[in-house]
Amino acid sequence: MLPILxxxxxxxxxxxxxxxxxVAKVLNxxxxxxxxVISFYHLFRTEPAGDRTLYVCRxxxxxxxxxxxxxxxxxxxxxxxxxxxxxxxxISLEPIYCLGNCACSPAVMIDTEVxxxxxxxxxxxxxxxS
Amino acid sequence: xxxxxxxxPSDTTARSVGADAVAVAIxxxxxxxxxxxxxxxxxxxGLYWLEPLVEVEVDGRRLAYGPVGAGxxxxxxxxxxxxxxxxxxxxxxxxxxxxxxxxxxLTFARVGxxxxxxxxxxxxxxxxxxxxxxxxxxxxxxxxxxxxSGLRGRGxxxxxxxxxxxxxxxxxxxxxxxxxxxxxxxxxxxxxxxxMESDPFLLIEGMTIAGLAVGATxxxxxxxxxxxxxxxxxxxxxxxxxxxxxxxEDVAGSGQTFELEVRVAAGAYICGExxxxxxxxxxxxxxxxxxPPLPAIKGLFGxxxxxxxVISLATVPIILAxxxxxxxxxxxGRSRGTLTVQxxxxxxQGGLVEVAFGRTLRELLEDFGGGTATGRPIRAVxxxxxxxxxxxxxxxxxxxxxxxxAEFGAMLGxxxxxxxxxxxxxxxxxxxxMEFCAIESCGKCTPCRIGAVRGVEVIDRIRSxxxxxxxxxxxxxxxxxxxxxxxxxxxxxxxxxxxxVLEYYPEDLGAD
Ligand SMILES: Cc1cc2nc3c(=O)[nH]c(=O)nc-3n(C[C@H](O)[C@H](O)[C@H](O)COP(=O)(O)O)c2cc1C
Ligand code: SF4
Numbered sequence: 001m002l003p004i005l006x007x008x009x010x011x012x013x014x015x016x017x018x019x020x021x022x023v024a025k026v027l028n029x030x031x032x033x034x035x036x037v038i039s040f041y042h043l044f045r046t047e048p049a050g051d052r053t054l055y056v057c058r059x060x061x062x063x064x065x066x067x068x069x070x071x072x073x074x075x076x077x078x079x080x081x082x083x084x085x086x087x088x089x090x091i092s093l094e095p096i097y098c099l100g101n102c103a104c105s106p107a108v109m110i111d112t113e114v115x116x117x118x119x120x121x122x123x124x125x126x127x128x129x130s
Numbered sequence: 131x132x133x134x135x136x137x138x139p140s141d142t143t144a145r146s147v148g149a150d151a152v153a154v155a156i157x158x159x160x161x162x163x164x165x166x167x168x169x170x171x172x173x174x175x176g177l178y179w180l181e182p183l184v185e186v187e188v189d190g191r192r193l194a195y196g197p198v199g200a201g202x203x204x205x206x207x208x209x210x211x212x213x214x215x216x217x218x219x220x221x222x223x224x225x226x227x228x229x230x231x232x233x234x235x236l237t238f239a240r241v242g243x244x245x246x247x248x249x250x251x252x253x254x255x256x257x258x259x260x261x262x263x264x265x266x267x268x269x270x271x272x273x274x275x276x277x278x279s280g281l282r283g284r285g286x287x288x289x290x291x292x293x294x295x296x297x298x299x300x301x302x303x304x305x306x307x308x309x310x311x312x313x314x315x316x317x318x319x320x321x322x323x324x325x326m327e328s329d330p331f332l333l334i335e336g337m338t339i340a341g342l343a344v345g346a347t348x349x350x351x352x353x354x355x356x357x358x359x360x361x362x363x364x365x366x367x368x369x370x371x372x373x374x375x376x377x378x379e380d381v382a383g384s385g386q387t388f389e390l391e392v393r394v395a396a397g398a399y400i401c402g403e404x405x406x407x408x409x410x411x412x413x414x415x416x417x418x419x420x421x422p423p424l425p426a427i428k429g430l431f432g433x434x435x436x437x438x439x440v441i442s443l444a445t446v447p448i449i450l451a452x453x454x455x456x457x458x459x460x461x462x463g464r465s466r467g468t469l470t471v472q473x474x475x476x477x478x479q480g481g482l483v484e485v486a487f488g489r490t491l492r493e494l495l496e497d498f499g500g501g502t503a504t505g506r507p508i509r510a511v512x513x514x515x516x517x518x519x520x521x522x523x524x525x526x527x528x529x530x531x532x533x534x535x536a537e538f539g540a541m542l543g544x545x546x547x548x549x550x551x552x553x554x555x556x557x558x559x560x561x562x563x564m565e566f567c568a569i570e571s572c573g574k575c576t577p578c579r580i581g582a583v584r585g586v587e588v589i590d591r592i593r594s595x596x597x598x599x600x601x602x603x604x605x606x607x608x609x610x611x612x613x614x615x616x617x618x619x620x621x622x623x624x625x626x627x628x629x630x631v632l633e634y635y636p637e638d639l640g641a642d
Contacts, residue, residue: 097570101143
């Protein structure tokens with residue numbers, strides 16, 4: 001089921017409620033089972049995402065290099081909390097636990113592009129570019 | 131004279147600090163200057179503190195320049211770096227950089243040297259020699275060599291790989307599977323990603339040998355979704371290997387079929403635990419399974435299944451190629467061979483350090499790491515991921531050895547070392563350990579599901595000085611309950627970092 005859900009999310013940016021029934025049918029499962037899978041995994045969204053998604057790493061290696069401050073800066077600068085999207089629909093903000101970029105912390109990912117050694121100023125630059 | 135070969139790494143970390151822009155700038159400067167170059171996007175050597183690390187091949191030797199920014203390109207051309215010219219960024223011959231020369235690269239022998247998208251390059255650098263040996267052997271002989279090598283699982287639990295394979299070999303079943311755990315969830319780790327991005331055929335070769343050894347015809351790589359580049363490169367490598375007869379029917383003339391597929395995870399830390407991973411591979415919620423039965427006997431879809439970490443599998447080819455004794459001669463005690471240490475967090479010289487077991491933590495942190503990035507004293511090092519203890523500087527003379535670490539309540543796990551300087555608030559780190567456990571709990575058992583939430587609350591009360599003494603006692607009891615009563619190591623080990631804070635950094639909790 002994961003490959004199907006990934007494909008839906010790749011196409012639509014999220015897995016809408018309306019997709020649950022057809023996926024359940026194809027796989028011969030109950031709607032509850034499909035819903036259970038979607039809700040178990042952090043990376044499946046059930047709400048539309050912004051044009052771009054900013055993932056800020058919250059894990060220990062990034063913490064040791066100021067990720068907590070970076071997280072606060074991102075929230076303040078975008079005026080949103082984690083799991084929210086800016087009012088203009090441009091950027092969604094998500095926490096992530098480890099991008100495997102831990103020797104160049106702190107790290108963020110914008111859509112699928114990872115950036116290392118990101119401080120507040122660098123984050124502002126990246127947001128301005130995207 | 132032919133074109134000069136120039137290497138610009140394309141792994142995630144190199145790109146995250148600007149390697150793509152460097153590659154573009156070199157290409158366009160070369161065109162402008164009329165210099166003929168052959169630009170190769172290799173993987174990273176793992177000297178992440180020097181990325182982007184550009185290399186040029188001069189008289190058959192690779193010379194390094196780093197860290198190179200796009201702004202350095204003009205001056206590099208002015209200094210004639212294509213002929214090895216001197217420049218403030220020049221580092222000399224790559225292999226002679228002490229940080230690299232002081233390592234024992236067995237599993238990572240080819241990483242950063244080859245073009246990860248080229249099967250020919252892999253073979254030209256000794257790739258598929260291990261499989262070449264394996265096809266000449268009986269199944270039990272392959273398993274015997276892996277057992278003899280002393281290789282233990284590098285995913286965390288350090289279980290002997292050969293013994294696991296032997297169980298799968300002996301298990302009854304028409305269909306058997308080889309699964310690779312590439313969920314690499316621990317913060318401070320990137321060795322699996324490096325193999326997949328920088329030497330993907332090595333993992334394919336290791337899994338193929340595992341398939342031959344136990345008679346499995348299908349393999350899956352459970353790869354974390356947070357690694358989009360690794361997913362792309364692995365898929366491409368599988369297609370190339372397939373086209374060349376290294377996967378599929380009659381693999382490498384062995385008479386046996388071995389197919390391989392990547393399955394993308396979806397961001398749940400618990401799915402790195404092997405039974406949860408198998409549930410996830412079956413398309414379900416990643417709920418932990420009760421054991422027994424072992425996955426080796428009833429694993430994926432109920433069939434006998436090998437579950438191994440990327441590094442365990444990627445180490446098998448060199449063992450087959452060079453022999454069990456060659457590998458086992460490295461190391462100390464019951465920890466044989468090499469450990470792929472990942473220096474991460476607040477460290478001046480971070481990256482991948484592969485050394486034989488037995489080197490001390492201090493050597494890693496000081497000689498390789500060069501202390502903290504901030505230049506302040508090291509106060510704590512979290513070893514072995516989010517479930518691993520915070521190691522106090524009084525323990526830095528401990529050797530890298532599974533048993534030696536266990537003696538003081540710590541673990542080597544997947545080899546990640548996350549360094550913190552003296553500005554760290556250890557009470558906050560203890561809180562995070564509980565918070566992480568609460569977020570990632572699969573929910574199957576109460577000590578973990580409820581205990582972790584309670585843990586966060588108790589630590590919050592301690593930090594705001596509410597009934598401190600009583601709450602510290604409560605926290606200790608809660609840790610014990612979780613350790614003793616949890617079904618799997620998430621709930622069972624998340625208390626370890628907390629207990630290490632209680633023991634070694636009590637002042638941060640206001641205790642004595
Ligand atoms: C919560 C939890 C998370 C884990 N995450 C991983 C992981 O990301 N990668 C991994 O290889 N092993 C992980 N493990 C260990 C696996 O359960 C298993 O021991 C390992 O994949 C076996 O392979 P090995 O013997 O080659 O190490 C995790 C274990 C637990 C309890
Ligand atoms: S310890 Fe936690 S993650 Fe493990 S089975 Fe229990 S609830 Fe699930």
